[in-house]
Amino acid sequence: MLEFDHVTFRYAKNMPVVLSDTSLKFGKGEFIAITGRNGSGKTTITRLLTGLEKPTEGRVLYEGKDITKEEASERSRFIGYVFQQPDRQMFMPTVREEIALGPYHQGKRGEELNRMVEKAMMETDTTALAEAYPRTLSRGDQQRVAIASALAMDTEYLILDEPTSGQDGHEKKMLMRLMESLQQRGITIILVTHDMDIVARDCTRVIVIASHKVAFDGRPEELFSAKNRPEDWGLLYPASVLLGRKLPGAPYCRDMDSFCRTFIALKGEGAL
Numbered sequence: 001m002l003e004f005d006h007v008t009f010r011y012a013k014n015m016p017v018v019l020s021d022t023s024l025k026f027g028k029g030e031f032i033a034i035t036g037r038n039g040s041g042k043t044t045i046t047r048l049l050t051g052l053e054k055p056t057e058g059r060v061l062y063e064g065k066d067i068t069k070e071e072a073s074e075r076s077r078f079i080g081y082v083f084q085q086p087d088r089q090m091f092m093p094t095v096r097e098e099i100a101l102g103p104y105h106q107g108k109r110g111e112e113l114n115r116m117v118e119k120a121m122m123e124t125d126t127t128a129l130a131e132a133y134p135r136t137l138s139r140g141d142q143q144r145v146a147i148a149s150a151l152a153m154d155t156e157y158l159i160l161d162e163p164t165s166g167q168d169g170h171e172k173k174m175l176m177r178l179m180e181s182l183q184q185r186g187i188t189i190i191l192v193t194h195d196m197d198i199v200a201r202d203c204t205r206v207i208v209i210a211s212h213k214v215a216f217d218g219r220p221e222e223l224f225s226a227k228n229r230p231e232d233w234g235l236l237y238p239a240s241v242l243l244g245r246k247l248p249g250a251p252y253c254r255d256m257d258s259f260c261r262t263f264i265a266l267k268g269e270g271a272l
């Protein structure tokens with residue numbers, strides 16, 4: 001369990017508060033979206049979790065232990081972070097060396113190191129890129145290399161900042177499939193995203209940040225239910241959710257596949 005305990009944050013003394021007295025728990029195996037308007041503080045939350053920023057007040061806990069003062073390099077033993085522009089986190093001349101860097105710093109050598117790197121490349125479908133120069137790869141490939149780097153360190157938490165922005169449908173689908181398989185292995189996935197299709201289809205939990213606080217924390221179907229107004233937080237409804245509401249009984253349809261299946265079933269029952 002990774003936790004914010006009454007965290008308040010501002011970038012500098014005379015700057016406005018970004019996050020105010022916020023407590024949050026990130027449990028094992030969850031698939032969490034952090035969303036909200038531009039500038040609401042989503043990336044800041046991930047930087048506080050990874051240790052790239054330190055709370056102005058409050059604490060960050062890992063398995064109940066205070067890790068507030070731990071640097072990002074120390075937290076990388078259990079948190080992997082995929083930057084919005086992953087080329088900024090690649091330093092080595094080849095993908096293989098890039099992925100080996102973390103476990104090497106953890107003291108892994110020889111066959112053990114090779115095995116970890118090969119396994120991480122297999123899992124992320126980056127084996128064919130092993131000898132490529134990471135900084136010239138496409139953003140999608142760089143993301144998978146950054147994910148492989150985290151897996152090679154046996155990460156427990158994987159945080160991705162806007163991973164699907166600017167990606168085509170196929171790339172998006174491949175990435176989300178990979179995230180799903182990692183979640184099934186018990187890795188906690190935390191995504192910063194504006195993409196409500198991903199929130200509705202893939203996430204088990206969604207956290208909305210507004211006015212320096214957690215405005216909503218719950219299941220996607222709750223966020224998009226009639227008792228909430230996600231549009232007040234600048235969020236759009238997924239088309240499948242809106243279409244589902246028009247069907248008899250207004251079923252919640254998390255994606256278009258689910259809408260089509262429900263539609264066909266209702267038609268078969270003569271309800272349409």
Ligand SMILES: Nc1ncnc2c1ncn2[C@@H]1O[C@H](COP(=O)(O)OP(=O)(O)OP(=O)(O)O)[C@@H](O)[C@H]1O
Pocket residue numbers: 011018036037038039040041042043044045
């Ligand atoms: N390094 C920094 N120094 C000062 N202020 C910053 C810094 N980084 C971000 N901010 C400010 O902190 C606030 C929160 O920024 P943050 O990037 O966390 O928001 P966000 O919700 O991720 O935004 P976006 O959706 O546009 O990526 C914004 O007002 C932003 O201008």
